[in-house]
Amino acid sequence: MGASSIDVERELTPFSGVVRTVVLVGRKGNGKSATGNSILGAKAFKSRQSLDGVTGTCELERTVTSNGQIINVIDTPGLLDSSVESDFIGKEIARCIDLAKDGIHAVLVVLSVRTRFTKEEEAAILSLQTLFGSKIIDYMIVVFTGGDELEENEETLEGYLGGDNCPEPLKNILNLCRNRRVVFNNKTNDKNKKAVQVRELLSLVNMVIAQNGGQPYTDEQFTELKRQRLSHQKEVESLEGKSNMEIPELKENMERSYDDKLKRITEMVELKLTQTTTRLQQQLAEEQAARLKVEKNLEIAKIKTEELDKKKADKSRTCAIL
Template identity: 50%
Template structure:
């Protein structure tokens, strides 16, 4: 179920960068913000280790909040750490998300791990989160001049990626984070933000929040109300209690996320196990068919050898019979000739 909160058209927009470690999330965030605020470098491993929020005011007055995340749903990371970072992301975007930027790399082959991450994201935040998703293809510098995504992928686009693109409404942009061309950078940012505006408009002008956001916000509001009722002399003491209570509430949020994450992991493990069993069954059937084929070939070869052997025997028998016939005919002729001579 999706809960929503209103956001004005001229209000701040919050964007969350998600994707596999090393795909170029931080570099994309720097391009959006317009300056280097996220640590970024070419690496197969991820550079970002924790969620980071940065804000920029664009030339048109638009305020942009960008949340960079580590490699969420990385199978090598402990579920507790993943849950903590997801909860931290929710905390940073507590007023709602206006766009989830799924960053993929043109330079890397789309993997089942990325497809599983997308599925986990939908299961934790709700499938409606796909209505706010935009696919960003980083490393656009790898495309040749005037080459578009359709030309790059061609007919070989992985089916899993095609399915994800369809779920995201085919919203996609290419980002060249290596370019120094300010006009190109501006065009990329403008194209992305126009998609964000379209996403918000398509969702009734509202940002995305769900029960996880609601749980955190309600806890914070309750604590603020309780604190506002105390006297000035009590505020210092109550402030400490507020902080402790808020940390307890945040811990509850982490546990909620961890629970959902555990369910996702179990579901994905079950799915992977079923796929392995299905592949094994196909392999066994293929082996059985191959074995049967080999047996049939051996049987056919043996039958052919038996037929050739029988043919040779018949031919030899025919020749022997023919020779015997000739010998008998010759004896008959000589016997007749002997009678004539006598």
């Protein structure tokens, strides 16, 4: 799509040339692409769904803010959807890492105020630690979409999250994120509202960077892929001076070698994901079994109480007759 701009002005400020890379994750229907477009200030991302309901592939778009800050936005397909196969997720994680190149400055977990947050969704978000590494939690920011609905109901995000409206699993996620959250109205045409919510988000992104010592998130997968990319670039540069007959074959061999390395990283992610999925499924099954046991015990206690009450009532009637 090329670069877009939140503001045409390109003033030289301390942020001029600073790059921030954010990754959007969330379940289908929560508004990832719309949120990405709000950040970019342009309709760069489109929801292109395949026959099996999975949105295309990871995409990167870029914008430059009025103070010269460069924002890379990576939209990801259904990484938190339980229906998506692990091999697809593995490939997309590898692609996401490849697009991020020098690391991720923030992971934007997109949730919707229109849907209730569940224990299963909490487990899916926690699986990000497997997909990207354990420290990724330190880079997470929760973005709530559906700000238009809150406005229509004259409600604030604080009010929405307050009291009994905020389920325990969501409280757990917000606590992990140190309560870093922002609400987005992706439907508004008010330019001022658009600018305010983007500024608030970028302020949180810069806070995340500061809290992590000024460094973006990387792990062994990033390091390995970056090393392989640099090696690949050097190999491409070494083609200079080779004969025209040698170049096609050498290029083909280099591409195959690079693809093999990407495949190994993909397989590593897949293995981690499979192990975590199995563990989470077992955990959820145990929790469900525990809930059913509690419910059964309550039902038994209720029946016993009703039987006892009936006996007392029968005894009272008998005494009254006598």
